[in-house]
Amino acid sequence: MTIGRYRFMNEQPVNLDGFAAVNPDLGLIAFNSPNDPAPGLDIDDGRVVFMDGKHQAQFDIVDEFIARHGLDLTVADEAMAIDDATYAHMLIDPGVSRAECVRLAGGMTPAKLAKALSVLRPAELVMAVTKCRARKTPSNQAHVTNRSDDPLLLAADAALAAAFGFREIETTVPVLGDAPSNAIAVSIGAAVGSPGVLVQCSVEEAMELEMGMRGLVSYAETVSLYGTEQIFIDGDDTPWSKAFLTSGYASRGIKMRVTSGGGAEALMGAAEGCSMFYLEARCVALARAIGSQGVQNGGIDSASVAGSVPGGAKAMMAENLMVMLRALESCTGNDALMSESDVRRTSRTHPIFIAGTDFICSGFGSIQRYDNMFGPSQWNAEDLDDYLAMQRDWGVDGGLRTPDEHEVARLRERAAHAVRDVYAILGLADFTDQWLAQAIDAAGSKDVPDADLMTPLTASRLIRDTKVTMLDVIAALDEAGYDIEAQRMLDMLIARVSGDYLQTSAIFDESMHVLSAITDPNDYAGPGTGYSPSAQRQVQIDAIRQQQSVLDISARQLQHANSRLSVIGPAQRSDDPRDVVIGVSPATGQAIWQTLCGLGVDQALDELLAGLEEEGCVGRIVRFADTIDLGLIGLQAARMSGSGIGIGLQAKGTALIHRRDLSPLANLELYSVAPSLDRAAYRQLGLNAGRHAKGATPQPQRNPYSDEAIEARYHTKVVALVAIERQFVDGSSPQQLELDQP
Amino acid sequence: MSHRNAWSGMNAADITIDQVRAGALQLDDVRIHPDTLIAQADVAAEYGNQQLAENFLRAAELTALPDEQVMAIYEALRPHRSTAQELATIVNALQAAGAQRNAALVAEAAQIYAQRGLLRQD
Numbered sequence: 001m002t003i004g005r006y007r008f009m010n011e012q013p014v015n016l017d018g019f020a021a022v023n024p025d026l027g028l029i030a031f032n033s034p035n036d037p038a039p040g041l042d043i044d045d046g047r048v049v050f051m052d053g054k055h056q057a058q059f060d061i062v063d064e065f066i067a068r069h070g071l072d073l074t075v076a077d078e079a080m081a082i083d084d085a086t087y088a089h090m091l092i093d094p095g096v097s098r099a100e101c102v103r104l105a106g107g108m109t110p111a112k113l114a115k116a117l118s119v120l121r122p123a124e125l126v127m128a129v130t131k132c133r134a135r136k137t138p139s140n141q142a143h144v145t146n147r148s149d150d151p152l153l154l155a156a157d158a159a160l161a162a163a164f165g166f167r168e169i170e171t172t173v174p175v176l177g178d179a180p181s182n183a184i185a186v187s188i189g190a191a192v193g194s195p196g197v198l199v200q201c202s203v204e205e206a207m208e209l210e211m212g213m214r215g216l217v218s219y220a221e222t223v224s225l226y227g228t229e230q231i232f233i234d235g236d237d238t239p240w241s242k243a244f245l246t247s248g249y250a251s252r253g254i255k256m257r258v259t260s261g262g263g264a265e266a267l268m269g270a271a272e273g274c275s276m277f278y279l280e281a282r283c284v285a286l287a288r289a290i291g292s293q294g295v296q297n298g299g300i301d302s303a304s305v306a307g308s309v310p311g312g313a314k315a316m317m318a319e320n321l322m323v324m325l326r327a328l329e330s331c332t333g334n335d336a337l338m339s340e341s342d343v344r345r346t347s348r349t350h351p352i353f354i355a356g357t358d359f360i361c362s363g364f365g366s367i368q369r370y371d372n373m374f375g376p377s378q379w380n381a382e383d384l385d386d387y388l389a390m391q392r393d394w395g396v397d398g399g400l401r402t403p404d405e406h407e408v409a410r411l412r413e414r415a416a417h418a419v420r421d422v423y424a425i426l427g428l429a430d431f432t433d434q435w436l437a438q439a440i441d442a443a444g445s446k447d448v449p450d451a452d453l454m455t456p457l458t459a460s461r462l463i464r465d466t467k468v469t470m471l472d473v474i475a476a477l478d479e480a481g482y483d484i485e486a487q488r489m490l491d492m493l494i495a496r497v498s499g500d501y502l503q504t505s506a507i508f509d510e511s512m513h514v515l516s517a518i519t520d521p522n523d524y525a526g527p528g529t530g531y532s533p534s535a536q537r538q539v540q541i542d543a544i545r546q547q548q549s550v551l552d553i554s555a556r557q558l559q560h561a562n563s564r565l566s567v568i569g570p571a572q573r574s575d576d577p578r579d580v581v582i583g584v585s586p587a588t589g590q591a592i593w594q595t596l597c598g599l600g601v602d603q604a605l606d607e608l609l610a611g612l613e614e615e616g617c618v619g620r621i622v623r624f625a626d627t628i629d630l631g632l633i634g635l636q637a638a639r640m641s642g643s644g645i646g647i648g649l650q651a652k653g654t655a656l657i658h659r660r661d662l663s664p665l666a667n668l669e670l671y672s673v674a675p676s677l678d679r680a681a682y683r684q685l686g687l688n689a690g691r692h693a694k695g696a697t698p699q700p701q702r703n704p705y706s707d708e709a710i711e712a713r714y715h716t717k718v719v720a721l722v723a724i725e726r727q728f729v730d731g732s733s734p735q736q737l738e739l740d741q742p
Numbered sequence: 743m744s745h746r747n748a749w750s751g752m753n754a755a756d757i758t759i760d761q762v763r764a765g766a767l768q769l770d771d772v773r774i775h776p777d778t779l780i781a782q783a784d785v786a787a788e789y790g791n792q793q794l795a796e797n798f799l800r801a802a803e804l805t806a807l808p809d810e811q812v813m814a815i816y817e818a819l820r821p822h823r824s825t826a827q828e829l830a831t832i833v834n835a836l837q838a839a840g841a842q843r844n845a846a847l848v849a850e851a852a853q854i855y856a857q858r859g860l861l862r863q864d
Contacts (some may be wrong), residue, residue, distance in 0.1 A: 064854055069793060102790070206813055213809045215769060229858070233821045238860060240851035241819035243797075247844070248812045250801030253774030291797025327791055469769055475762050487759055493772035497754040498746050499782045502798065504791065518789060 014341035020308040027271020027279070030262070030306070030315035031118040035273035039112035041080050043073055052111040060229035062282050065239035070289030072106035079107030088119040091128040091321075094526030098132050105325035110281035113325065117318045118277065122351060125317050129355035131524045132324040134517035135505035136531045138356035140399030141331065142166035142366035144186055145373035149178040149456040151423065152416040152431060152439035153448055155189030159415035161366040162193025163403040164384065165540075167507045170221060170363055172202040174373045179203045180463040181428070181456040183216040184473055185419050191488040192415040196508030198255065198492075198501075202374075205237070205245060212254045215470030216463075218492050219255035221296055221331070221362070225286050226260065227279030230270040243290035253496030255506060257294035257329055258287045262319055263305030263312075276306055280319045288326040293504045295323045296362035298333025298352075303378070307338040313348045320357060327517070329505035335363035337376040345378050353390065353398055356531060358505045360398050368444040381444075391541045397533045401540035413440050414482075421480035422473060428459035553720040557592050564602045564740045565589035571622040571734040574642035578617045580693050581646045582608055583637030586625045586728035588651040589737065592721060595653025596674040596714050604655075604682045605739055608647060611686020617643065617693050619686070621737040628725040631665050634658030636734070643693035647685065652721045653677055657689045668692060669701060675714050676706055746781075749773035749805065776802035796843070803841035815844075819851055821860045826852055828862075 002010070009015070024033040037053025048067035049056045059067060082104065090096040090104075105113055120128060142161040146153050154171065161169055171186045173179050183201040190197040201211055202222040211217050223245060226232045232239070242258070249256035260283035262276035271279060280297060287295045298316040299306040306312045316333055323330040332352050339345045353360055364387070365377030372380065379387060384400075391398045416439050423429040435450040442448050462468070470493060478486040491512055495501055501508065506516035513519070524530030533541060565588070574581075582605065585592075593601055605621060612619040622640060624633050634648025638660040648667075649655045653674030656667040671677055671685055681701070688698035747753050750770040761767045783798035804812055815832055818824045824832075829852035836845035855861045 061854060061858055061860070068850070069796075072792070099790075106790075206817065209813060209816070210809070213812075215772070233860070236820055238819065238821055238851065238855070240847060240854070241816060241821075243847060244800075244819050244844070245816050247797050247800035247804055248816060250779065250798055251774070251804035251807075251812065252809075253778075288791075288793050291793045291795075291800070293794055327789075471762060471767055471769060471772070474759075475765070478759055478763055483759070486762070490757070490759055490762060494754050494757050496772055496774055497748045497757075497778065499774050499778045502779075502782055503785060504789075504794065518785060 012341075014339065014344055016340040017344065018304070018308050022309060024275070025273050027266030027274060027276065028309050029275045030309050030311035031275055031277045032115070033273060033275035033278065036114070036275050036278040037111050039080065039109055039115055041071075041076055041109050041112075043076060046073065048073070052109050061232060061238055062227065062229060062286055065243070066110065066282065066285045066289050068289075070285045071109065075103060075107035077107070079104045080109070080112055084116040084119050087116040088124070091120065091132065092124045094131070094524070097525070098522060101132055102325055102327045110285045111278060113285075113322060114275075114278045114281035117322060120318065122314055125314065125321060126351045126355045128321050129317070129324065129352065129357060130530065131522070132321060133357050133522050134324060134327065134329055135358050135507075135515060136520045136522045137515050138397050138399055138531065139167045139359050139507050140165065140364055141168040141170060141359045141362055143335070143363040143372055143374055143377055144169050144171050144189070144366055145173075145182075146367060146371040146445040147174060147373070148445050148448070148451045148453055149173055149175060149182055150439060150445060150448055150451040151181055151185035151419050151429070151456055151459065152436055153442055153445055153451065154182055154185040155192070155415040155419040156412035156439050156442070157367050158186040158189025159193035159411040160408055162190045162197045163408050163411055164366065165399055165401040166197065166364070166366060167399065168198045168200070168219065168359065170200050170202055172373050175457060176203060176207070178456040178460050179207060180211060180216055180468075181460040183211050184422075184463065187216070187218070187470070187489065188418050188422060188473070188477065188485065189415040191485040192418060193411050195488045195491065195510050196512050198507065209245065209248055212249060213252050214467070215493055217254075220249055221257050221259060223256060223258045223292070224260065225258050225283045226264060227274070227282040228265050228270050228272050231265050231268050234268060234270075239286055239290060246290050246292050250502055253499055253502065255501050256292065257296055257331060258290070258292045259296050259300060260284065260287065261297045261300030261302055261306070261333065262315055263299055263302030267302045267305045276309070277315045277318060281322060284319070284322045284326055284328075287323070288328060292328065293502065293506075294329025294331060294358070296331035296333065296359075297323060298362075299336065299338060300333055300362065301336050303333060303336045303338040307348065316348070317352055320352065327504065329358045329517070331359040331362040332357040334361040334378045335374065337378050349378060354394055354396055356397065370446070371444050385544070385546070388544050392544055395538070395541065397531070397537060397541060402544050405545070416440050418477060418480065418482050418485060421482075422476040423459060425476040425479055426468060426472060428462050429455045431455070548716060548720070550720040550723050553717055554591065554724060557594060557724075560593040560600060562593060562600070562602060564742065565621070565737050566740070567735045568738045569736055571640060571736040573640050574620070576618065576642035578693070579642030580612050580617045580619050580689055581637040581641035582619050582621050583633040583646055583648045584621060584623045584737070585628055585630070585633060585650045585725050586623065587725045588623055588649075590728055591724050592651035595651070595677070596717065597653055597677045599653070599677070599679065601651050602739060602742070603679065604649065604653060606742070607679050607682035608649070608686040608689075609739070611683045611688075612690045615687055615690025615694060615696075617690040621739060622734045623737055624734050625728060625730050625732045628722065628729060629664070630654055630656060631658070631667060634667055635660070635662065635664050640734070645689055645693040647689050650674075651725065652718065655682070655685055657685065657692060659692065669698070671701065673706075673710060675710055746778045747775050749775050774805065776805045779805065800843045800847065803839075803844050806839060807841070815848070819848065821855075822862050825862050825864060826856060829855070
């Protein structure tokens with residue numbers, strides 16, 4: 001029998017997640033499995049003859065490739081001899097340069113580096129990543145996909161992603177045959193959104209290479225590495241095939257990074273009893289050995305496996321750090337959704353987000369969850385505003401920015417039109433006006449019922465059969481009048497000639513300058529050094545679309561202005577025992593006309609007066625200009641009223657009942673949660689004030705219940721409204737007001 | 743490093759949209775030249791990444807190979823795809839094409855595949 005509190009807790013989203021008990025035999029252990037080999041390295045005549053518990057004859061294909069190509073044997077003796085804690089200390093010491101940390105890592109075997117990094121605590125990981133990432137300027141990558149491979153929607157969504165600041169866009173297909181069409185549509189959309197956005201289409205290795213060679217994509221990422229021989233073979237590759245593929249991409253001037261991630265081997269049932277972190281250390285060492293410029297890791301497709309074991313989130317971040325220490329581009333996961341809980345997924349990403357990496361997400365789902373053909377991402381269109389707010393909260397550059405809504409609308413329209421025109425010119429497809437209009441406005445593919453699933457398939461077949469290249473696409477764009485976009489896409493091809501974006505951590509800025517480990521090296525060396533957003537970039541981070549100034553709030557109040565309240569003269573004391581003064585705040589009827597619950601101040605006054613009248617009392621409105629303190633306003637109102645009972649009302653809606661013999665803060669009834677009040681509440685307040693005036697028993701008011709973040713919603717407005725109230729404090733004597741009939 | 747010559751010999755700085763419009767531009771005009779990859783290898787080595795440099799040097803050799811051949815060699819290097827003889831043929835072809843580094847890579851693969859049982863058994 002489960003008790004109520006546990007029934008309640010069981011219903012929370014986090015309890016949909018799987019949590020695995022540690023099981024080293026199955027590889028369900030983050031760090032330091034008892035089966036992990038002790039670090040070790042023997043070199044004989046310039047060759048590795050023993051590494052991490054194995055003699056050369058026992059090497060599997062992963063060991064073999066690392067031993068032959070992956071280590072800097074000139075620093076191996078020094079690096080292998082260094083104490084784990086000493087190396088960990090160097091990583092967080094701002095006095096020790098990134099270059100020195102990288103130099104030593106070059107001589108460390110996978111087991112050695114894994115063991116040294118397992119010493120780091122979470123906050124130390126943040127420090128080490130801040131210092132050790134290759135590129136100074138952080139950045140981010142988006143997923144742009146949809147359920148129907150709709151080219152128009154892909155283009156509109158790619159333009160939106162570029163407008164939000166993503167510098168790489170990854171697309172993929174639910175239907176493999178659609179890949180070339182997706183690559184073209186996303187590339188056009190990205191070019192509409194911004195110059196210099198890199199585009200990839202993640203599909204099977206050989207097809208991805210073919211698309212790259214035809215210029216249809218500008219980088220590749222789906223080149224998977226695994227930490228055990230069995231899984232490598234299951235993945236239909238070897239370190240040698242991957243090394244060759246890596247060179248194949250470079251030979252065509254195409255940027256490429258490899259993919260790995262802790263938990264993959266456990267998920268596929270061949271972890272050989274080793275910890276996720278050790279196996280990932282082998283992948284990262286191999287990535288360096290085959291000559292890849294970068295790695296996306298941090299769980300990736302097995303993030304929920306890595307996340308299911310103790311220390312899993314920490315291990316995923318440590319994987320990223322390991323990539324940085326091998327001097328490679330680090331694209332830091334945070335893509336596959338690893339929890340149903342918003343709290344857990346934020347917790348997993350946050351340390352990486354505040355430290356900053358080459359790409360915070362190796363796929364932020366810029367489309368809605370249901371449209372993500374990789375599966376829901378850790379961050380999705382649902383979270384774009386959250387992410388922008390997080391950047392603002394911490395003053396952190398997470399790679400995104402707030403574009404103007406009208407600009408985004410214009411870009412979506414232009415992108416969808418451009419794809420329609422290009423597909424028409426190349427004879428790939430025709431799109432109806434209705435489909436086009438739906439795609440431009442759509443929040444997701446469910447909003448595009450007219451999308452025809454055959455269209456991308458037919459277009460892709462034609463692209464392959466007629467060997468359409470990106471030059472043909474550019475010519476068609478130009479012919480259709482999209483000069484700017486044609487030039488931007490041509491610039492991406494020209495960039496292949498110079499090859500600068502093949503270097504580590506390369507992206508393009510919006511002026512087509514390459515930012516890489518070479519041109520934009522991370523120079524963090526303690527507080528006040530390293531990356532700091534430019535003034536212009538800081539404005540992009542800070543100026544989210546939801547922010548409001550006092551001027552904005554004043555303008556909104558002005559829209560509710562009316563002339564029902566008018567001054568009839570200086571307020572006097574009354575001797576009438578039925579008289580109840582309603583004291584109102586200085587800005588009432590002058591600059592503030594609407595309360596926080598959306599009711600007009602005049603309407604709140606209508607209810608107060610009606611409530612008093614029901615109890616046989618007469619309400620009288622007096623505006624005070626010597627204070628904005630509600631207690632004092634209420635007390636002064638009570639002292640002025642014939643009954644000795646006063647009501648205090650701030651224009652923002654907060655109200656109380658006061659009596660003339662009480663101290664300012666000791667009121668009779670307080671209606672403090674102004675956003676939750678309504679007409680009935682003000683009526684009841686009027687009634688109760690009347691009963692207090694007559695000496696009758698008032699009806700107690702219950703504080704209106706809410707589980708909403710009332711303060712988060714309204715405190716910004718409150719600060720502005722209080723500032724406005726203060727502008728009307730001039731010490732002048734109280735004025736009696738009259739409320740006209742509506 | 744910008745304004746380098748493309749595979750075709752055209753200088754990157756001379757490529758314009760007008761040429762695209764006139765249909766005068768080929769993919770070879772936006773294809774990287776081996777000399778550029780060799781220069782990028784120098785940069786990578788200078789910045790301490792010998793493996794990345796080696797990759798660029800292998801890539802420089804592969805620029806001369808047609809797309810289909812690059813894809814075919816990749817396919818042949820996948821596990822259980824090739825016999826020892828087939829890999830040896832590739833090694834010879836690469837050597838003949840002046841692709842010494844790639845030839846060495848494939849030869850090394852052939853040796854390890856034999857040890858680890860990754861060759862195709864006919």
